[in-house]
Structure formats: structure tokens, C-alpha cells
Amino acid sequence: MSKPIAPASPTESLRATGARVTGARVAILSLLTQANRALSHRDVEQALANEHVDRVTVYRVLDWLTSEGLAHKIADDERVFRFSAVGKHDDPHAHFKCRTCGDVFCVPTGSTPKLNLPAGFKSEEVELNIKGTCARCAG
Amino acid sequence: MSKPIAPASPTESLRATGARVTGARVAILSLLTQANRALSHRDVEQALANEHVDRVTVYRVLDWLTSEGLAHKIADDERVFRFSAVGKHDDPHAHFKCRTCGDVFCVPTGSTPKLNLPAGFKSEEVELNIKGTCARCAG
């Protein structure tokens, strides 16, 4: 009964990296997977307040998840990094930042725009950031 | 001999705001206008090292220029803000960040991409960030 289509659970994803599966890593990756928005370090720290996870460990796990390709690290315009689990966001997507509540959501994008870069410039990654008002704050 | 087509000089632009035209403001706006890339606070501070301009003044002038519409403030993924003079960049443009040297350039974009936002989300501004290698670092 293999499940090739089902998304990997956090623990399975961690196991697949070959590194150690620790409580902090499971907790943080689970959190990112369940969240419907990109979480800041502070968000994660508060959510894990009951689990005695050190600030520094949160930073290290988030960066490690990013380096393993299990999370995306995006820069906010509040000088904060935000993280979202990958997997459900494999498709090209943009980041929507609500100017009222500050939350960042991932939204799918149809196509990436054409670019006319100056000679010699090589594009490796294109990031689309939208700013506006989210449904909750608008409604 | 009016010059309606010529771009306003930094001093003229400052004068037009109605606020005081100070040495720091002229120096910083001139710097931004001449630069071919977006400058960080540190860039500005170093360039003005001989002029005895305080760190805090640089921050305040940069933010003030932004609020007056004379400069754009963009968030970098190094937890730094970068500023570029507006005027030559009135057209819609994207920001190209070189992963090697870290410099940020403004590049023109043909059209903004179509977006299918979730219900209730209102877009107010779209920002396009490209990451890659700049001409100097590639060559």
C-alpha cells in the first residue's frame, strides 16, 4: 500500500534529508505546513512557547529547513524573515503582504512576466510581491 | 530660457517640496540621483564620510525623501533598506539583486503580470524582484 501521491508528513520529510529528526524540527515544520501564511520567527517562537524551544534553535531550524529545500525564506519589508513550507507551494507563486495586519500569504500566479534585462545580466529567480489588503482586513 | 523638459536638479526638487534645503538633503539626493543602483544607508554614510553627516540624519533624510516622493524605499533580503531616486524610474520597473556583489539595480519591465487573487484580497502595489548575477560579476 504505497502512497506515492500523498504528501509526505513532516516527519517523513525530515527523515528523507538524512539528518536527525528532533522535536524542534518536527514541531516547526508541522507548524509551517499547517499555517496558511508565511510565519515569522516570532510567530514560531510564540506558537512553541510551551515546548521550551530556544530562540536560537528556532532560527537554526528555520534556516536549516530552508537549506534543505523544505521551507522558503522570504524577506519582509519590516526587516523580518518569514518562512513557509514548500510542497504545497511548488507551483510558481507570489507573496501577498497585507498592509493592515502585516500577514503574508502565498497566492498562485498564472505566468511569470517577461523581462528585458540589460546585457550581461542573468536572471536566476523571480519574486513577485503584492501589497494590499487581505480578505479579513477588508471585510 | 525656460527648461521645462530638463529634469529637475536635486536642489530644485528639494525647493519644490517647500521644506528647507539643507546640506545633508542636497548631498544625499544628489548621491541617489547619480547612482546607477539602489543605495543602502551604509552606502550613503560611507559616501558622505567627509561631510560630517550624522547616521541618524541620513536615516531621517532618506525616509523624508521617500515620504516626499523623491526616493523609493525597497526592502532587501539582507535586512537592509535600499533607496533609489525617482524621476528616472517613473516607469514601472523591477529590482534586480545580484547574488554575488549584493548590488541592487532598477530594470524596466514591459508589463505587469496578471494576478488571480483570492476573493476579498485587494492589490495596491506590485513589486517584482529578480535575483541573479549582474553584468560586472558575470563578466
Added chain:
DNA sequence: GATGTCACTGCAACAGCGTTGCATTATCAT
């Protein structure tokens, strides 16, 4: 050109996010 007002500057101290070093702990292979 002199004078007064208040916007702007400089200085100092602070705040927040993220990083580094090192001793300790806990995961996993054996």
C-alpha cells in the same frame, strides 16, 4: 544686512532581529 523662529541636525541611548561560540544533551548507528 540683521534678527527671530522653528525645522532640521547631532548626540546619546535604546530596541529588535538575527548571529556566533561553547558547553551540554540527545539522536542514531553500532
Added chain:
DNA sequence: ATGATAATGCAACGCTGTTGCAGTGACATC
């Protein structure tokens, strides 16, 4: 069960950006 070592916790630090307040300099007025 045991040992190697990856990962954690703790403490101290660094950097970007902010705030409060006293002093100065730009500009309007005379």
C-alpha cells in the same frame, strides 16, 4: 547498552534602524 557527533541551550554580541532632547542653521521678515 554504548559511543560518536549532530543538534540544542545559554550567554553574549553585532548590526540596522528608532527615539528623545538640546543645540544649530535655514529662511522669512523687517
